Amino acid sequence: MKDSHHLHCCGNVPYKISGSSCCNGKITRGLSQLVADCCDSVAYNPLNEICCNGRVQTRSSPQAKCCGEDIYLTTTHLCCGGNKIFKWKENHTCCGKELYDMTTHCCCIGPTLEVKTKNEICCPKPTDSNKKTECKQSSSLTRTLPKNAELKCGSKPYNPLKRICCSGKLHKKASALTKCCGEEVYVLSDDSVVCCNGILHHNVPEQSECVGGVIYIPENTTCQMSARPRLGEHCCGGHTFNPHTHICCNGHSHNKMNGNFCCGSDVYDHHNQLLRCCSGHLYNLTHFQGKAECCGNLLLESDETQTCCSSSTNTIIYDTKPNHSCCGHYYYNTSLWSCCAEHLKPTSKPNSPPAQYRLKPLMDLIPEMCNKTVFFGKVESVALENHQRHVVLKVVWQVDVKSEKIIKDSWLHVSLDHCSSPATDNGMTYLWWKKHNGEYKLLSPPLDLTSDIHMFYSVCYQKKG
Structure with missing residues (x-):
């Protein structure tokens, strides 16, 4: 039996993105790269955690943002100068690292940003011409202030209009159709690539599909050979086969004596309790102790310490945590988020419990x-x-x-x-x-x-x- 799970390299160490993440050459186990972001060299779940200046912290709210190394709520506080937090007050805003009352003071732009009373020369006067100046000053002020931590990819700031962040790696954004596939990018209009479970496959035939982690290629009546098969012959990859005695699995012909169901490119006997097919991947349970069930193309070895979350696009295994639940393939803190039909919303609703079951193969x-x-x-x-x-x-x-x-x-x-x-x-x-x-x-x-x-x-x- 072949291990058909795809391996990536993290430095010189191979790893599987289905259960681990790679950040700056270091591997974080137990968190799939498909749902993780990088905080310097550590992977974290951005749904339930936040990275502030290279330090992973537990989210207190979906609206939580970074202000230096500290967390603040945008609904109740302001972050000035990138590292000073003030409680929100009506008619107040930032001027560098200070908070000021816009009804009595202004923010003057010089060598540094300074708060001055409204009778100072640098403050705009209530005339039409000065209103234009005030607009210019406000625009300049906006550009001078530091960017929010939400515009960071790992520890690197970026402009989301020009670049895209994929699992901690920055790429140039060719157009609005540029999307992430694991750490790589692709364009949705490109028919020669297929993103399958976070792995980008290049130079595939048009109309190819990803089903259960396996690339399916449209039927080819020439058996992918230079000549058509003879009348009555059936194609299986680059060969022909007799469907009465053999079975074709992803272009590989097998004798039906070995089984009559396909699992990816392998064949197996579904009566054999020691074999388990998980979305195209065949597992041998001979040395496995305890109950095992499929989680997409992975094998869930313990339903007590591990949780399987699945959607129509991905299936991911997480380490089980208290007060967490699945929303599609995401694993979320129920005190921060609510889930409705596999869609997350940044509001906890105790009276609307999440789905108590998941779809199975x-x-x-x-x-x-x-x-x-x-x-x-x-x-x-x-x-x-x-x-x-x-x-x-x-x-x-x-x-x-x-x-x-x-x-x-x-x-x-x-x-x-x-x-x-x-x-x-x-x-x-x-x-x-x-x-x-x-x-x-x-x-x-x-x-x-x-x-x-x-x-x-x-x-x-x-x-x-």
Whole structure:
């Protein structure tokens, strides 16, 4: 079995961005680079922490900012001169490192910034011409004041209109379509690259897709060879294969005697309890002690000390902390943020608890769901009303394993608690469960209709037999 997880280099040391971060040549374990920022040589979670002059501190509020090495709230205080904090007062603002009353004083710009009474010569007079001067002085004052710490990438200041910060590394911003992929940048309009789980893949064919951490290339009827296959032959990568005796997994042909399901480029027997497929990565559990479950393409080895947070774009493992919860693939402090349908808001709402469950890969659901009323439902439209998300579903495939009855093309109206349910996208198909009380529950991330329906039906039917 091959380890298909991609490695990056941090100095001379290899590391995986799925569980570690690299900052200035030093590795921080237990925090994925996909959600981390750098504070000098230490990685930190910017949702729950803040970096002030190279020191990581716990956030007291989502509105917290740095003033030198100290933290202050922009809603109640002012930071003057980059390192002096004053309590906010009406009609007061900064002049260098001083706070002054704009109704009685002014800020004079000379060799240094000084607070003067309004009768001083340098203060603008209440005439139209002087109003223009006052505007010029205010503009000059704004440029003279130090920039906020929020315009820093690690410890380096930058202009977000011209540059972009990706996991602590600065890059030139070619256009508004420039986006981060791990530490690298790419342009959304570039069809030759694909960002897959924080790894940028170059020179890929057009229309290539990232699914479960694996790059899928559009079907090629020539088997990626110079000549077309003969009539009746099937393509598998650069070769042909017999689908009656072999199975093709990502361009690699395998004998069905070794298994009849693909996991990335490998084949495996789903009856083998010592093998676990996690989004294209096959794990051998022979030497594993305890319960294991998938967290995207990673293996969650302990559900007590580790927490898996997943969204439709990323799945990340975090060290479990008290008063923290998942919001999509982010792990947030519930006293700082609130989560609604996998979107964070900088306000804590104790009366709106986060989702108590996460979506799981289909193979993790199959053993439990084979004897339940489940179906593949495509989201056609969504409407919000009184904290409820009303979803119109097209049932594209429902299998009653007991009676072997197949139901297709029916319609359902499903209501979910909006904030505590994972997000849904129009046009995507998910696995749903109808409970005994008539309520519906979303179970899986978006599914592939052809392969996932086949896998679900064949595995559950075999289990029934």
